[in-house]
Amino acid sequence: MRAPQARRRVLLSCPDGVTGAALLQALRRGDRRALARAITLVESSRPDHRGEAERIIEALLPETGKAVRIGISGPPGAGKSTFIERFGLAGIALGRRIAVLAVDPASKRGGGAILGDKTRMAELARAPEAFIRPSSAGDTPGGVARRTREAILLCEAAGFDAILVETVGVGQAETAVAELVDMFVLILSPAGGDELQGIKRGIVELADLILVNKADGELAAAAQRTVADYASAMGLIRPPYPEWQVPVRAVSALEGTGIREVWEDVNRFHNALEHTGAWTRRRTEQARAALWSEIGDSLLDHFRAAPGVAQHLAAVEEEVMAGTRTPTAAARELLMLFVREACEGSVPRRRTGLTKRGRKA
Numbered sequence: 001m002r003a004p005q006a007r008r009r010v011l012l013s014c015p016d017g018v019t020g021a022a023l024l025q026a027l028r029r030g031d032r033r034a035l036a037r038a039i040t041l042v043e044s045s046r047p048d049h050r051g052e053a054e055r056i057i058e059a060l061l062p063e064t065g066k067a068v069r070i071g072i073s074g075p076p077g078a079g080k081s082t083f084i085e086r087f088g089l090a091g092i093a094l095g096r097r098i099a100v101l102a103v104d105p106a107s108k109r110g111g112g113a114i115l116g117d118k119t120r121m122a123e124l125a126r127a128p129e130a131f132i133r134p135s136s137a138g139d140t141p142g143g144v145a146r147r148t149r150e151a152i153l154l155c156e157a158a159g160f161d162a163i164l165v166e167t168v169g170v171g172q173a174e175t176a177v178a179e180l181v182d183m184f185v186l187i188l189s190p191a192g193g194d195e196l197q198g199i200k201r202g203i204v205e206l207a208d209l210i211l212v213n214k215a216d217g218e219l220a221a222a223a224q225r226t227v228a229d230y231a232s233a234m235g236l237i238r239p240p241y242p243e244w245q246v247p248v249r250a251v252s253a254l255e256g257t258g259i260r261e262v263w264e265d266v267n268r269f270h271n272a273l274e275h276t277g278a279w280t281r282r283r284t285e286q287a288r289a290a291l292w293s294e295i296g297d298s299l300l301d302h303f304r305a306a307p308g309v310a311q312h313l314a315a316v317e318e319e320v321m322a323g324t325r326t327p328t329a330a331a332r333e334l335l336m337l338f339v340r341e342a343c344e345g346s347v348p349r350r351r352t353g354l355t356k357r358g359r360k361a
């Protein structure tokens with residue numbers, strides 16, 4: 001377990017300027033190791049890495065945005081990874097370069113699951129036209145969203161033109177992932193309804209394409225029934241786009257049936273939305289939403305870290321929980337503390353050139 005971490009530290013400990021320029025150059029050439037290093041930087045919570053990551057992303061921004069970003073979600077074991085392997089290889093056969101980001105927000109799925117994913121994508125992992133990156137467990141949905149958003153941009157700058165983002169379809173993270181991608185694909189097993197599969201109705205509503213996997217052998221008939229169930233259920237759900245009817249189709253990732261048709265769906269979807277401007281609108285809205293979630297996240301970070309707030313937070317929280325104070329009044333008091341401290345803090349720091357901790361700025 002130690003070795004990769006130690007290596008990672010060495011790789012990232014070069015002087016900033018040098019790492020940055022060399023990394024950028026290699027990444028632009030499509031060097032997969034450079035891409036992996038840049039993603040590691042993006043995932044790091046160290047402030048100096050964050051600064052470096054932001055500089056890299058800004059520098060690469062003009063080269064991003066050209067890929068199709070596809071979210072792939074569904075209940076555990078539905079066959080997402082097996083599908084991605086087949087789908088990715090079919091994409092390569094069509095001349096695409098495929099990047100796979102396996103987002104794993106739940107820390108309960110440890111290294112074992114990620115390792116399992118990689119072996120399930122062994123052939124794709126070996127292809128020179130593919131890049132597979134299992135993302136480490138994030139601590140907050142916001143963190144998952146930021147890291148994935150930035151990793152997508154890095155993959156695009158490295159010349160990958162289809163980015164597949166895999167998540168497990170049971171929690172908050174897929175709503176976040178759906179907001180990062182152009183097309184959201186839901187993969188289901190032949191068995192049971194939403195409840196049985198442990199997915200939320202809200203996730204079905206986000207889907208731009210529904211695939212019922214494992215339509216092979218003994219499960220073939222059940223898969224067709226599930227397709228029919230979902231096709232009629234989709235008739236009751238307001239479609240995400242008037243110009244797009246959400247297809248529901250059976251596939252077998254194991255046997256490779258129906259996989260090429262999914263690339264046709266991707267192209268049809270892209271063309272239909274591009275034609276009406278919805279493609280660009282979705283991305284523009286996503287950029288705005290990302291800005292606000294970044295503002296929200298960093299405000300919260302600063303709020304929690306403010307000494308005056310930190311000092312009172314636990315006590316105030318307890319009063320609210322005990323019902324002796326209203327959340328509104330308590331929040332206002334803490335916010336006032338925060339604002340006052342932020343205003344006071346900025347004056348002497350600017351005058352002395354020192355940071356809050358007393359270091360030279």
Ligand SMILES: Nc1nc2c(ncn2[C@@H]2O[C@H](COP(=O)(O)OP(=O)(O)OP(=O)(O)O)[C@@H](O)[C@H]2O)c(=O)[nH]1
Nearest residue numbers: 075076077078079080081082168213214252253254
């Ligand atoms: N019969 C059949 N089995 C499949 C198919 N696709 C996947 N499986 C099997 O289903 C199991 C789960 O496959 P995965 O690809 O790991 O599923 P996943 O959705 O990525 O799982 P998690 O990442 O753990 O949520 C494996 O045993 C696969 O061999 C298929 O098309 N047909």
Ligand SMILES: [Mg+2]
Nearest residue numbers: 080081117166
């Ligand atoms: Mg998987």
